Amino acid sequence: MERIGLGLIGSGFMGMAHAFGFAIAERVFDLPYKLDFAVMADATDALAKTAQERFGFRESTGDWRALVADPSVHMVAITTPNALHKEIALAAIAAGKHVYCEKPLGLTSEETEEMAHAAAAAGVVTQVGFNYICNPMVVLARHMIRSGELGDIVNYRGVHAEGYMLDPATGWNFRFEPLGGGVLADLGSHALATAEFLLGPIDEVFGDCRTVYPTRLSRDGTPVPVKVDDITCAQLRFARGCGGSMEASWLAAGEPMGHTFHVYGTKGAISFTQERLNELRHYSCADPEGRHGFRTILAGTEHPPYGDFCVASGHQLGFNDIKAIEVKGFLDAIAGRQAEPMGFGWGHRIQVLTDTIRASSRAKAWTNVPPTAFRPK
Amino acid sequence: MERIGLGLIGSGFMGMAHAFGFAIAERVFDLPYKLDFAVMADATDALAKTAQERFGFRESTGDWRALVADPSVHMVAITTPNALHKEIALAAIAAGKHVYCEKPLGLTSEETEEMAHAAAAAGVVTQVGFNYICNPMVVLARHMIRSGELGDIVNYRGVHAEGYMLDPATGWNFRFEPLGGGVLADLGSHALATAEFLLGPIDEVFGDCRTVYPTRLSRDGTPVPVKVDDITCAQLRFARGCGGSMEASWLAAGEPMGHTFHVYGTKGAISFTQERLNELRHYSCADPEGRHGFRTILAGTEHPPYGDFCVASGHQLGFNDIKAIEVKGFLDAIAGRQAEPMGFGWGHRIQVLTDTIRASSRAKAWTNVPPTAFRPK
Amino acid sequence: MERIGLGLIGSGFMGMAHAFGFAIAERVFDLPYKLDFAVMADATDALAKTAQERFGFRESTGDWRALVADPSVHMVAITTPNALHKEIALAAIAAGKHVYCEKPLGLTSEETEEMAHAAAAAGVVTQVGFNYICNPMVVLARHMIRSGELGDIVNYRGVHAEGYMLDPATGWNFRFEPLGGGVLADLGSHALATAEFLLGPIDEVFGDCRTVYPTRLSRDGTPVPVKVDDITCAQLRFARGCGGSMEASWLAAGEPMGHTFHVYGTKGAISFTQERLNELRHYSCADPEGRHGFRTILAGTEHPPYGDFCVASGHQLGFNDIKAIEVKGFLDAIAGRQAEPMGFGWGHRIQVLTDTIRASSRAKAWTNVPPTAFRPK
């Protein structure tokens, strides 16, 4: 089996998730390649060295360009602050590497369009980390929608709510940058990816972006005006004809991981929350009289690839396991076993969607989503 | 103790709920009056007679005007189809009766304004049946919001979803009338009443009214075009400064009574569903480290007037019990013990809100809610 | 329609529930009789008078014997402390009254046998207040067991846990009396009634009665040794061949109304808690592959007599509504419309069961339940 070299840039929250995702994928799945944990890069040599040891890489560097240039690196995983995504990704693409970048893919749709074009032109495989859609229960949800099991879909409600900016003392950081920041970029991108994964393309939106805390403190304690959204809601029109709504909030007390959706069809309904990622609630109108009710389907061996992790149902997958499934999709796409599950084209599209929602909110008008080269099925 | 005579018009779903609500209130509460179940009216003498016997009224009539004219009737409860509300209510007010009318109060805001004015001018006490807000757990929610226990409120999400129009074979009925019908009138009015009860006045809305089934069948099987909404979402701005959203749907599979809300504050959050009406979920940021989590508060003797129903906590109130609490508020207002809890002024205001949402949806624009004489605190 | 006179003795927790139960039943159901709320009795004239007014009785008395002797009283409801049950019930039976007594029926099985015999000899209708089994969802559970829908039943787990004795400062009261007291009498009787209602007769038990707080304080502050159980568990053998267990505790923090059961069959399983009395959780092995899961069935119009309370599903019944269903069963039995749903014969049997569990605990041995005249199907 061929060996494929990984270069990972960034060792924070998502860097860690990538490292664990690759390590788990290597053990759990029948991958098309043997993994070589080649190079770990971070902001400094010291940080990179620490991460290298922790995550089991062969080498480390404080210079991401060295990583990109390393011939033993065949794929580059980018988990840096968002503002660096474009430069690194373009360099990696230019060097012929496959690229796996955390969301949001870039700061603007101009950036992401350039990135998607470059990748397509270079013929490399790309991936954006919309990891929630890799969950077997979300895949099951999609299947239930697409197969007609739920009938015609009449309504959708998707929310991604967390509470990590609730404390007013949380200081200014890159997520508050006017360009590319805000909850819509950070969490709304997930909500939109899940919505399109389940129901297909969104054609029109009406956005309502709200800033709740008008300032955040800089490191030296100066209040800096916040120009991004703390909470965003949007009305949605899907190309399939149904309507719905999405909401993103980072001011949601009590919801550390409130990525949720409800889908209502003419034959049933489903609901999901990432806080119970091994469960899908399902209501079937076909249940016998007097026996109707939402049932809690627990992830099990009937929901691939659960069985690769555990041969007994109901034992629970974790967040890092879902990341491993994401990794598998990327590697399978590189090997030509399947299409890109969520390539830069889709990452760009999500950026276009968030931009459109923001523009719609400013214009206070329903706004068509501009056409994108990639359009999810 | 003085005796007060009740005239009830209509013996369908809500007529039954009124009859039971008055009967339970009489036993459970220390009411200001002794109740006289005086006259029962329905569309025909026969229907009225049957209902009279079932509900324990002294007399019955197939002519609501006779009921209104009866001097032993001091208060008139109206549970007829919506199109009759205005005529009956105005007649009752003109006869000096107190009036208790099911929601929606009327078909248009012109109607409801006239009704509210007439009631105010006549000095009678009025009530509209927004019964969910009488639930002790909803009152607790309001208290937690108003007392500051949840901190500053940053977001609101209210939904009233049911599924009784999901079957495409459900034929045309008064709820599909272009004037005054649709899910916004039928269920959205509840969602809006709860929103204003909890958070105070809504000042601006953006509505998205959707018709999913373009036709319904008339009794003779002819398809009739549907001009009302099956599903409506709206973005909301509250006078208190926070934003939020509401949704009403009668196409929601699996939710027979999905009246729900989430309130997010800077010190905590709460959530509620009428399908578990004895529970309020509460998250407090003040909980000790490592011990945070949504707790399920069960209705009990600390949540008045629960203790009037049962001296032991956790034994559960039912839908009719909540209606009895509503009845108590009406009678207390008649006796001058408290202000009208939800008078025609508020009923009119809710009509204005639904009209504004509808108009906003047509105009595809954020729309200010016109001023109303009554404005909830 | 014939008029039937009610005499109610006791106006505490359960006296209130009886008064409300009769009042609701009168409005909600098509009863075989017209109710006459004849006489209210309590420990003193003053208490009785207050209760009379609150509960709408015609007369009151501080002497229960006067109530029993009153010819306008046709049925006597007893909600006094347990030690008085026997004397009052025997007097009422001797006077030819139908008798409706709260559980536990008596202090000892000698007492309850005498009561059951007397009732049978007199030909009056009797009832013991095992109200949880009147819940439509519990009736549904029984139906699912008896119809074979769950297959062969292989295991049962029933618990009745509450927390009202958890505070060590809770002083001595009649529930601590060595004769007839303890949690087994107070809550275990409910757990056993539900177990036999669902699965039929229990033939053999192994009891484990535990006293956790060795003393309770008398009114003057003297510690009195506690000779009754605070927590009792028992292993059970049902005549149908399956085994199971029951537990009763009044020291259960967090469970104001923890009457729960799990039933496991070869074709499915169900679980229930009285804290969500409108729900029955059901797992069906026959669900399609990958769609298995416990579903939450919400009480609705398909679960009689829910529809008598409300014509729309999912609106929730309350504790007093369940009591009204119990009342209906008693009245229907008096009218000969149905057999006694839970007569003194069963009340005696439950007493025998609790006595046997207590004896088994003392003997530390599996013990056969002695034969009883009444044996549930």
Added chain:
Amino acid sequence: MERIGLGLIGSGFMGMAHAFGFAIAERVFDLPYKLDFAVMADATDALAKTAQERFGFRESTGDWRALVADPSVHMVAITTPNALHKEIALAAIAAGKHVYCEKPLGLTSEETEEMAHAAAAAGVVTQVGFNYICNPMVVLARHMIRSGELGDIVNYRGVHAEGYMLDPATGWNFRFEPLGGGVLADLGSHALATAEFLLGPIDEVFGDCRTVYPTRLSRDGTPVPVKVDDITCAQLRFARGCGGSMEASWLAAGEPMGHTFHVYGTKGAISFTQERLNELRHYSCADPEGRHGFRTILAGTEHPPYGDFCVASGHQLGFNDIKAIEVKGFLDAIAGRQAEPMGFGWGHRIQVLTDTIRASSRAKAWTNVPPTAFRPK
């Protein structure tokens, strides 16, 4: 850092969990050793070879003795059928290896005593795979009990219910062996380990072992009488003074992973189910009036070692992650960083407990648990 060689015997359900657990532990934790995935053994060379490749071992063998003899193997993980545990473990101990064996440790308490003695005499570190107790939420539960946060514990209810033997067509396998089989060995051992982990030693038991299906089919279709338990309940007395109960069932429809417990104290209560392994439900009597209720604590960074897996709370650990925590404890014990978390001494003790419960069931008598060299704190 020193390198430590792992030999894994068996590649079935638990062999896979071990392989994944070591792989995850290696990436997630700061382990005291560098792991060498040295030798994989299985029943045949071919099976071993396949597993070696899948799980990333250096070598493979169809002969476990070769693995034990290999000097590069420092620790032996045993996941074979139970009947082989003793022979392999004793050989490994004799060879000076540390041994990590799946539960149940052996077939009889004579076996396990010999194994525990041998390990102690040889001074090697041992571990038995009671993995549920490694869950941060179970560790939190223990802390809440031990720190006094829940007050005095008054009652315990532990259940391990699954449904994998529910189908009567499930044929005879090693779990039905009269010696060492049955649900008490297979699942009851987990329930007992959790009970003692939380509350300390059990001193006395009353067992009720039940065989529901009297025969199972052998491979050639012959019915073989079943001499082991399908469902076992036991009453328990803990050395700390409180009582409780346990139940084990492999006939529980709908519960793929029903490892649950309820702990009731004088200051609060907790409950847990492994089907939602990231949650601990907690009721605190100290909550403010009107705000009581079970809260759902979600695993997060305040619950070590959650933070090693993910820096954001609420993202969920999975079954294999819990196994990785178990692995870490074993390696830390080998390195002398901590005591054996669950060594052969405890494995033996659990065997003694299951034997005592079985003996008690046969004797139909409360039975003292014989003293064991190891006694959990």
